[in-house]
Amino acid sequence: MLTVRSVLDQGGLAQLLLKRVFASPSCNIANPRTFLSTPPTHSMIGRRPIKYSPDVSISIAPRVPDSSFPTCENQVVVTGPLGTLSMPLHSFVQVSINASAPGASSASGMNVVKLSVDDPEHRRQKAIWGTSRALLNRMVEGVTEGVTVPLRFVGVGYRAQLDEAQKRIELRLGYSHSIFMKIPEGIEVVIPQPQRILLKGIDLPKITQFAAQIRKWRPPEPYNQKGIFVGDETIKKKEGKRR
Numbered sequence: 001m002l003t004v005r006s007v008l009d010q011g012g013l014a015q016l017l018l019k020r021v022f023a024s025p026s027c028n029i030a031n032p033r034t035f036l037s038t039p040p041t042h043s044m045i046g047r048r049p050i051k052y053s054p055d056v057s058i059s060i061a062p063r064v065p066d067s068s069f070p071t072c073e074n075q076v077v078v079t080g081p082l083g084t085l086s087m088p089l090h091s092f093v094q095v096s097i098n099a100s101a102p103g104a105s106s107a108s109g110m111n112v113v114k115l116s117v118d119d120p121e122h123r124r125q126k127a128i129w130g131t132s133r134a135l136l137n138r139m140v141e142g143v144t145e146g147v148t149v150p151l152r153f154v155g156v157g158y159r160a161q162l163d164e165a166q167k168r169i170e171l172r173l174g175y176s177h178s179i180f181m182k183i184p185e186g187i188e189v190v191i192p193q194p195q196r197i198l199l200k201g202i203d204l205p206k207i208t209q210f211a212a213q214i215r216k217w218r219p220p221e222p223y224n225q226k227g228i229f230v231g232d233e234t235i236k237k238k239e240g241k242r243r
Contacts, residue, residue: 044130045129045130045133045134046115046116046117046126046129046130046132046133047114047115047116047129048133049112049113049114050112050113050114050133050136050137050140051110051111051112052110052111052112052113052140052144053109053110053111053144054109054110054111055080055081055144056078056079056080056081056111056140056143056144057078057079057080058076058077058078058079058095058097058111058113058136058140059076059077059079059097060074060075060076060077060089060095061074061075061077061086062074062075063075063086063088068088069088071090071091072088072089072090072091073091074088074089074091075087075088075089076089076095076136076139078136078139078140078143079143080140080142080143080144080202081143081144082142082143082144082145082146082202083142083143083186083202084143085139085142085143085202085203087132087135087136087139089132090128090132092117092118092119092125092128093115093116093117093125093128093129093132094115094116094117094118095113095114095115095136096113096114096115096116097111097113098111098112098113113136115129115132115133115136116129117129138204142201142202142203142204143202146200146201146202147200147201147202147203147204147207148198148199148200149198149199149207149208149211149230149231150196150197150198150199150230150231151196151197151198151199151211151214151215151228151229151230152195152196152228152229153173153194153195153196153197153218153228154195154220154225154226154227154228154229155173155174155218155226155227156174157172157174158172158173158174158195158218158226158228159171159172159194159195160172160191160194160195160197161191161194162189162191163180166180166182167182167183168180168181168182168183169181169183169189169191169197169214171214171217173217173218173228174218179217181213181214183210184206184210186201186202186203186206187199187200187201187206187207187210188200188201197214199211208230211230212230214228215227215228215229215230220233220235221235222235222236222237222238223237223238223239223240225237
């Protein structure tokens with residue numbers, strides 16, 4: 001039978017046990033252990049060197065800060081056989097051109113560029129480190145090999161036609177009128193078939209932006225799987241309502 005005295009005794013015993021647990025050396029409340037005990041590591045992507053051919057040149061040039069990058073006073077300029085691209089460079093990012101890297105010998109004829117930051121353990125610098133390396137590598141590939149983004153038109157009557165005189169494309173997507181889109185500078189449009197478009201150039205962000213502008217006129221819909229598909233884009237088919 002529980003009495004008030006027994007309940008108080010049990011409560012006092014529980015408090016005593018808690019005091020002994022917290023007072024033990026293994027229980028450190030001031031510095032609790034976390035699930036991740038490994039030290040922070042450097043960016044796995046940012047520290048990788050970039051190899052490029054001798055017909056590509058990489059240089060650092062000054063730039064005027066703008067509203068998009070107010071703290072970037074320098075830029076990386078990549079020039080290759082297909083053109084020239086540039087990228088703003090943050091103040092804490094350093095670019096070492098023709099740096100030594102494992103596996104890159106002078107006999108291979110390949111140049112090497114490496115990126116580094118002031119504080120590799122800083123969260124923002126670590127993120128910008130990997131992003132800058134990925135963008136620079138994409139620029140080198142763009143001026144060397146070029147970029148091609150295909151678009152597929154799926155639907156009855158969906159087709160595209162190129163107007164070279166006006167430098168625009170005509171889209172017929174089931175509306176009562178045709179859609180005309182001006183081709184941006186630096187993008188080449190090839191239409192091998194009426195329902196297929198190839199966008200070519202050296203600047204991948206500009207090409208994908210133009211592809212997104214074309215796609216928005218007929219985004220793929222899941223019921224009939226019709227629309228404009230970019231690249232190897234697929235969409236899962238949905239079943240309609242059943243009565």
